[in-house]
Amino acid sequence: QVQLVESGGGLVQAGGSLRLSCAASVSISGINVMSWYRQAPGKQRELVATITSGGRTNSADSVKGRFTISRDNAKRSVYLQMNTLKPEDTAVYYCYAIYETWAYWGQGTQVTVSS
Numbered sequence: 001q002v003q004l005v006e007s008g009g010g011l012v013q014a015g016g017s018l019r020l021s022c023a024a025s026v027s028i029s030g031i032n033v034m035s036w037y038r039q040a041p042g043k044q045r046e047l048v049a050t051i052t053s054g055g056r057t058n059s060a061d062s063v064k065g066r067f068t069i070s071r072d073n074a075k076r077s078v079y080l081q082m083n084t085l086k087p088e089d090t091a092v093y094y095c096y097a098i099y100e101t102w103a104y105w106g107q108g109t110q111v112t113v114s115s
């Protein structure tokens with residue numbers, strides 16, 4: 001079983017930055033894909049960004065150029081650097097991983113962007 005623990009959320013003004021962290025309870029070097037999702041009130045959960053074990057990244061059009069996903073295998077962590085935040089980025093952000101065919105979610109961290 002894998003535990004994913006997010007941190008780094010909070011309240012920030014529009015135009016500001018936050019860095020989210022996701023710490024895993026196991027080595028992530030063997031986890032091919034790790035992702036960040038978000039869910040705003042009344043909306044479906046959506047994929048924000050993904051990173052593979054080889055470092056290949058992909059992100060949603062809505063955050064391209066503003067958010068950057070990265071991983072540090074030595075620290076068993078994945079990060080989401082969020083710049084130029086907008087009120088529409090307000091959501092609970094979740095870390096996601098597939099490990100040995102099982103899918104795991106973190107508990108989420110709240111990001112609130114004020115206008």
